[in-house]
Amino acid sequence: MQGPLLRLLRRASGCRRVSLTDQNCIVPRPLLVSGSLWGRAQRAATSHACSTQAGSSTRPLRRYPIPNKKDLPYDIVELMEEVEMKSGFLPNVFSVMSHRPAEFRAFFAYYNAIMNKEKGRLSKADKELIVVATSTVNRCPYCVIAHGALHRIYSKKPALADQVVVNWKLADLSDRELAMLEFALAVSHADNITEEHFQKLEAQGFDREDAWDIGMIASFFAMSNRIAHFTDLRPNEEFYTMGRIPRDKEKTETP
Template sequence: MSVSISRFTLPETLEEVPEDIREAMLAVQEKAGFVPNVFLMLAHRPQEFRAFFAYHDALMDRASDTLTKAEKEMIVVATSARNRCLYCVVAHGALVRIYSKDPLLADNIAINHRVAGLSERHRLMLDFALHSAIELGEFSTEWQMRLETVGFTLDDCWDIGAIAAFFGMSNRLVTLAGTPPNAEFYTMGRVPKQPEESARQTT
């Protein structure tokens, strides 16, 4: 493994990684075609790797009341951009593009979600995420009412705040380690698949 993806010691090969962590890496490699650098970086601390991805999956894979996968990733991009985390903006920007099928959305959110042409629901969602995680603001009754007005439940409010908080930690860890995004992330979801290509992939 290349030491350039972290300032901290990494296993030399996947065979040195605990079996459960190696299986997680191989599973994501089979799905995505590569192992995201954050997996390799966090292998420096196996117990923390397990805890990190357990909470990540609990938040991001949980079936929320109304939050979609695209909306969750939008929260990650907005928060990570404010924390100046290149890795998370690039990696999760790719997921925004894929889930939303909009090749421009992630870039617009990363620069300034308030001028990105978002719906009121999405603008308010990101306003609250930044209020909670970046501005250290409180979750007031007024905020709850505003979010409920655009269709979010109380559990959704927890998800928005928790995702923003979790990725605030992720942003700091990646920055601490000096971990760059994989090159593959930059082009994912940029060009919509052609109809004939999509048809081939479903046959």
């Protein structure tokens, strides 16, 4: 699931049919999956689609209104429909950020720039682990749960993210991962960053550009965590089992 989802996120910084500055564009043709996205998103306001516990309906996705599809630019609706179609569900962050189309584009464009770049020594699992660790200290349920799920997928280590959430210093981390998280958390805490921080990274094979990547991920998600706080963004139930219970599709796919 994550491969198609992350590939689709790459499109958030551009649009094939409309200008990124056109916030008044109306969807010009039927949706890819008619009514699917917005029917679910609006039902989430009165159901438990966004709760942190199955069966709970006490925390609706309604602190800010979910726009009607006719009021959103076509490129945003198309992206969201494709994410839902490929993934089987729409991550709640898409619905929440659609409240501000220009910020939606900027948010996912920057996400794409730091999380999907192919250069550097950080693996996808490394990046997700940074998000889990920094989002834990920032007390962000959405990012901890969602990116913990992605880490399980990429790392094939179903317990490591959970260990990091409880106490990263006692988790089964390599010296390389410990140095990486120590730097990320120093940035997240707004500590004074010294040459010693960089030297510890360099001792584990990271260069200055890798340090930039680690720092940027920690910084971006410090912002993202705070957006989640004031919007009351809650994780989709699907995230809790991702990487723990195989999907039917994964059972039937051949290498």
